[in-house]
Amino acid sequence: MTPQCEPGSLLTALPSAPPEQAESLGELLADTWKVIVPGLTHWQHPAFLGYFPTNNSPASVLAEYITAGLGVQGMMWSTSPAATELEQVVTDWLAQALGLPDAFRHSSGRGGGVIQDSASSAVIVATAAALQRASQGRWRTAGTEGRYRMYCTERAHSCVSKGARLAGLGEPQLIATLPGTGRMDPDALSARIDDDRAAGLIPAVVVATVGTTDVCAVDPVPDIGQLCRREDVWLHVDAAYAGSATLCPEYRHLIDGIALADSYAVNAHKWMRTGTPCDVMWTSDRAALTDAMSISPSYLRNPATDSGRVVDFRDWQVPLGRPMRALKLWYVMRAHGVEGLREAIRHDIRLAAQLAHLITAEPGFHLEVHELGLVVFRRDTDDNTRDLLSRLQADPTLLCTPTSVNGRPAVRAAFGSPYVDADTVHYVWKRIRTHAQ
Amino acid sequence: MTPQCEPGSLLTALPSAPPEQAESLGELLADTWKVIVPGLTHWQHPAFLGYFPTNNSPASVLAEYITAGLGVQGMMWSTSPAATELEQVVTDWLAQALGLPDAFRHSSGRGGGVIQDSASSAVIVATAAALQRASQGRWRTAGTEGRYRMYCTERAHSCVSKGARLAGLGEPQLIATLPGTGRMDPDALSARIDDDRAAGLIPAVVVATVGTTDVCAVDPVPDIGQLCRREDVWLHVDAAYAGSATLCPEYRHLIDGIALADSYAVNAHKWMRTGTPCDVMWTSDRAALTDAMSISPSYLRNPATDSGRVVDFRDWQVPLGRPMRALKLWYVMRAHGVEGLREAIRHDIRLAAQLAHLITAEPGFHLEVHELGLVVFRRDTDDNTRDLLSRLQADPTLLCTPTSVNGRPAVRAAFGSPYVDADTVHYVWKRIRTHAQ
Ligand SMILES: Cc1ncc(COP(=O)(O)O)c(C=O)c1O
Ligand SMILES: Cc1ncc(COP(=O)(O)O)c(C=O)c1O
Numbered sequence: 001m002t003p004q005c006e007p008g009s010l011l012t013a014l015p016s017a018p019p020e021q022a023e024s025l026g027e028l029l030a031d032t033w034k035v036i037v038p039g040l041t042h043w044q045h046p047a048f049l050g051y052f053p054t055n056n057s058p059a060s061v062l063a064e065y066i067t068a069g070l071g072v073q074g075m076m077w078s079t080s081p082a083a084t085e086l087e088q089v090v091t092d093w094l095a096q097a098l099g100l101p102d103a104f105r106h107s108s109g110r111g112g113g114v115i116q117d118s119a120s121s122a123v124i125v126a127t128a129a130a131l132q133r134a135s136q137g138r139w140r141t142a143g144t145e146g147r148y149r150m151y152c153t154e155r156a157h158s159c160v161s162k163g164a165r166l167a168g169l170g171e172p173q174l175i176a177t178l179p180g181t182g183r184m185d186p187d188a189l190s191a192r193i194d195d196d197r198a199a200g201l202i203p204a205v206v207v208a209t210v211g212t213t214d215v216c217a218v219d220p221v222p223d224i225g226q227l228c229r230r231e232d233v234w235l236h237v238d239a240a241y242a243g244s245a246t247l248c249p250e251y252r253h254l255i256d257g258i259a260l261a262d263s264y265a266v267n268a269h270k271w272m273r274t275g276t277p278c279d280v281m282w283t284s285d286r287a288a289l290t291d292a293m294s295i296s297p298s299y300l301r302n303p304a305t306d307s308g309r310v311v312d313f314r315d316w317q318v319p320l321g322r323p324m325r326a327l328k329l330w331y332v333m334r335a336h337g338v339e340g341l342r343e344a345i346r347h348d349i350r351l352a353a354q355l356a357h358l359i360t361a362e363p364g365f366h367l368e369v370h371e372l373g374l375v376v377f378r379r380d381t382d383d384n385t386r387d388l389l390s391r392l393q394a395d396p397t398l399l400c401t402p403t404s405v406n407g408r409p410a411v412r413a414a415f416g417s418p419y420v421d422a423d424t425v426h427y428v429w430k431r432i433r434t435h436a437q
Numbered sequence: 438m439t440p441q442c443e444p445g446s447l448l449t450a451l452p453s454a455p456p457e458q459a460e461s462l463g464e465l466l467a468d469t470w471k472v473i474v475p476g477l478t479h480w481q482h483p484a485f486l487g488y489f490p491t492n493n494s495p496a497s498v499l500a501e502y503i504t505a506g507l508g509v510q511g512m513m514w515s516t517s518p519a520a521t522e523l524e525q526v527v528t529d530w531l532a533q534a535l536g537l538p539d540a541f542r543h544s545s546g547r548g549g550g551v552i553q554d555s556a557s558s559a560v561i562v563a564t565a566a567a568l569q570r571a572s573q574g575r576w577r578t579a580g581t582e583g584r585y586r587m588y589c590t591e592r593a594h595s596c597v598s599k600g601a602r603l604a605g606l607g608e609p610q611l612i613a614t615l616p617g618t619g620r621m622d623p624d625a626l627s628a629r630i631d632d633d634r635a636a637g638l639i640p641a642v643v644v645a646t647v648g649t650t651d652v653c654a655v656d657p658v659p660d661i662g663q664l665c666r667r668e669d670v671w672l673h674v675d676a677a678y679a680g681s682a683t684l685c686p687e688y689r690h691l692i693d694g695i696a697l698a699d700s701y702a703v704n705a706h707k708w709m710r711t712g713t714p715c716d717v718m719w720t721s722d723r724a725a726l727t728d729a730m731s732i733s734p735s736y737l738r739n740p741a742t743d744s745g746r747v748v749d750f751r752d753w754q755v756p757l758g759r760p761m762r763a764l765k766l767w768y769v770m771r772a773h774g775v776e777g778l779r780e781a782i783r784h785d786i787r788l789a790a791q792l793a794h795l796i797t798a799e800p801g802f803h804l805e806v807h808e809l810g811l812v813v814f815r816r817d818t819d820d821n822t823r824d825l826l827s828r829l830q831a832d833p834t835l836l837c838t839p840t841s842v843n844g845r846p847a848v849r850a851a852f853g854s855p856y857v858d859a860d861t862v863h864y865v866w867k868r869i870r871t872h873a874q
Contacts (some may be wrong), residue, residue: 028772043516055508056508072480082442118757165729295595299651320557335461337459
């Protein structure tokens with residue numbers, strides 16, 4: 001499942017000069033199976049429990065094939081109307097299916113969804129919109145001048161720091177978490193915002209996480225949201241993995257208060273049977289996004305854009321060009337039905353519970369977290385945990401990845417692969433116990 | 438070829454609520470042909486001469502299908518070694534095929550190529566690297582403080598302004614062009630850099646263009662490059678469209694001086710038979726990129742990364758996650774051979790010359806530009822040109838898009854679609870003449 005190869009092995013196996021003459025697709029297919037596939041980590045393998053999953057499904061793969069064949073580019077409505085409108089429809093559908101407020105739908109007239117490549121890009125886009133609002137557009141010409149501030153906890157994904165950096169804001173301000181929970185402390189946030197204002201700085205954007213990467217912690221969005229409204233600070237909520245769970249009514253509470261957010265992002269490619277890349281981002285203030293990012297040179301002018309009656313997704317994202325991204329989400333939602341997608345989530349959470357149960361019952365093991373499809377555990381001592389981690393990383397038949405909890409090393413097992421089943425849990429548990437001996 | 442649909446027609450044709458129950462792939466395919474395809478602008482149609490093209494080819498489509506099926510995620514070497522190493526190999530191959538200096542290859546040890554989604558993202562990445570170098574890393578924590586400057590001409594693509602804005606630099610400084618050429622004036626750049634330094638500002642990055650979107654102008658890279666070296670300013674060269682032409686030795690002169698650039702980007706999806714998205718970006722200073730963008734939380738730690746012996750492409754791009762992007766470029770290069778790709782370029786340039794010839798010979802028409810596959814022309818009066826443009830935009834059987842040259846409206850026809858041929862030129866020309874009457 002994970003390849004047994006040394007760094008550089010493919011570099012030396014392939015010719016160092018490009019082919020001058022054409023070769024047949026048959027040769028390419030043969031080489032793909034011979035030299036590429038053995039060197040891949042198989043993210044779709046049932047025993048891939050590393051990181052957070054990347055999904056696919058027959059419907060998604062078929063849609064990507066068709067998308068590649070059609071080869072259209074939907075930077076603006078006019079450059080493929082159906083690509084744009086399908087994206088409006090499916091992001092509205094998904095907003096409904098996830099229990100998001102009406103304000104996040106295109107049909108509301110003020111908000112809407114857009115498919116980004118990644119949760120990282122969603123952070124960049126949210127930051128641009130936040131700066132647009134906080135500066136009334138002045139950052140676009142004058143730059144950020146080191147005065148705008150972004151806030152998150154140290155458990156926020158590293159893409160938040162990267163986003164702050166790339167936006168010229170430097171490091172985000174790290175807000176303390178409520179003791180023992182990993183959840184952002186809203187009072188600490190409030191105090192920091194006050195201090196920053198007093199120092200002449202401009203609080204621009206808070207990134208709250210629903211389901212942190214390390215332990216699937218959920219920031220208190222209702223409190224943070226109220227504070228952000230009061231302070232007129234943009235609230236972006238990153239639910240890259242956990243967001244898919246709210247397809248099920250019993251997990252809707254994870255996004256309590258989401259109506260107070262200005263933008264929200266879920267990676268459909270993590271836990272919704274859709275191939276990567278497919279991050280779905282919603283905003284209730286699309287004018288802030290498009291005001292932040294639109295530029296209209298003469299070579300992009302067209303009557304539809306000029307009429308103001310259409311959505312041009314180029315102004316909702318970093319790149320100009322974009323493949324038709326909505327087709328695969330449309331295929332996935334229709335081929336599974338929302339009911340099928342819900343079943344998948346429940347199935348994965350049941351398996352995680354099964355593993356958590358086995359861990360709890362085992363002497364010398366300590367369950368740190370079982371939250372949705374994520375299980376985090378450690379051994380009795382840190383040395384034993386480290387030892388287990390390095391044995392697991394050397395085992396090619398499964399993948400669990402490291403994390404740390406309260407400064408102590410721990411093992412993560414994240415469920416969400418479309419192909420994981422009860423047998424996988426037994427197999428993985430058997431290997432873990434063997435490696436722990 | 439361009440759809441005849443009103444804004445909102447798909448929005449009303451599709452149900453407003455997501456399906457609860459699963460539907461068959463057969464239904465999806467039928468609906469795709471019934472409601473989606475008629476609403477697309479067919480970028481692969483032979484008479485699509487709008488914008489710059491977006492290519493595909495059987496090899497590329499097949500590779501995208503396989504990529505979707507494998508569903509791996511190559512954020513780090515360890516998460517799919519072959520995905521990373523294949524990208525190193527094909528970007529080295531392409532560097533050779535395009536006549537780029539050795540310093541841009543992974544095999545040089547200091548540089549290398551990476552596949553981005555877009556030329557826009559390449560600008561953002563280059564800017565991050567430039568800020569890293571200009572500030573010795575201080576921007577990462579302190580922000581950009583409105584002191585760093587980006588330079589380009591007003592003919593640079595709008596993605597350069599967007600990139601400057603998103604990086605917190607405000608508007609880029611627009612450098613005058615040499616009279617009548619559209620090419621950046623190196624003396625004007627030099628003077629502006631001097632002025633900015635005198636004012637306590639920090640010149641960080643110049644974006645030069647090889648093949649501007651409006652008229653395919655080529656900035657004088659040798660002079661700009663020498664200046665940038667002397668001033669220690671990052672030089673990014675954007676050759677999104679025109680860059681593919683240097684596959685042919687007779688067009689290598691377009692990138693004279695490219696060894697003086699710090700980074701360089703070509704959209705293989707524009708004119709190299711590769712499906713979108715596939716922008717290939719090279720740098721001769723990969724440490725600047727990775728120093729600018731790497732962040733290593735515990736959940737991404739792994740022995741291969743720790744060893745320092747591998748490339749982790751997450752640190753070369755904005756997003757964390759990434760599909761395996763190199764497979765389609767590998768398929769395209771092998772299935773066509775470099776010779777086949779060269780032939781395609783020459784074929785398209787011949788067709789453009791044919792159209793240019795017809796325009797020159799026609800009374801009441803004025804050829805503004807014929808450069809590579811781009812032809813730009815106007816009618817005798819601006820009113821006539823505007824009239825022609827709006828008739829062309831209403832004609833569903835072909836696509837030419839507007840631009841302006843020296844403040845006057847003009848029509849662009851860009852060759853590079855894989856399916857364009859001599860018949861297309863005759864057909865398009867016949868329609869243009871009809872619309873002009
Ligand atoms: C909570 C969270 N946010 C963001 C990301 C980054 O995702 P992407 O690769 O889409 O940028 C991840 C990735 O695992 C994540 O877990
Ligand atoms: C010269 C140039 N640079 C950049 C771009 C933007 O390309 P992308 O859509 O890949 O961001 C274009 C698009 O046409 C272009 O012509």
